[in-house]
Amino acid sequence: MERLYIKKLHPDAIIPTRGSVLAAGYDLYSYIDFKISPHSWLAVPTGIAVHIPSDCYGRVAPRSSLTLKNGLDVGAGVVDEDYRGEIKVILFNHSDVEFKGSKGDRIAQMVIERICKCPVVEVDDLNETERGSSGFGSTGK
Template sequence: MNVKIKRLSEHAVIPKYAKQGDSGFDLVAVEDVLIKPGETRKVPLGLAFEIPEGYELQIRPRSGITSKTKLRVQFGTVDAGYRGEIAAIVDNIGNDLAKVQKGDRIAQGVIAPVIKATFEETDELSESERGDKGFGFTGVTI
């Protein structure tokens, strides 16, 4: 699949897959961003995409950032029709000021197919083993 990318910053890095078989490609910050404890900030990535119709760009956390820092990249969706700059939405769950630096591989992107649903309103739903039992129904082990 060919995906057109427009560089919006001289610091933008055109994505590439690090290893054969990877589903995600790194997304790189194009400017320094300070994130106070408890704050959420957008980290500009300096790129705009032309995602083919029927697909989306998912912006996801990188495992290294999540496991080694107090920064949490929030999952995001870039729709096929969007042509503006993409950004990573990042929370600082720590107690200290955090700095994302220009050039940091802050998130990863995945191109995924979109399945369109047709919604049908009804008064009854079929029975299932779970029924209406919600969060934690199968147990929680920590």
């Protein structure tokens, strides 16, 4: 059985939890009170470090309730399996009012995902596909 190892870097840090047995992500908590000005951002400390299983990484993702209720979004976060520093969550306040967060608030979730470590091969040509190089919005509305 693979395990997610957590080290508390601060005594007030909270170990990540899952909201239900089948939840994909582990909720990440702030261990401090904080404020984010309107249309601004802040890297919020969690007070934890992790050891992620081999061939996996942690994807830091938004919690839908924070986005829906407060206009907050999470900056893309990747926690590599060899990173041992503190996990911080970049929160963006897209609203017109200051956001006040409290110690113990769930601020994001971390989803552990498998990765493919592919060798990179330079080629002169790529195989043809029906889509080709058609990009943004090319597959429909």
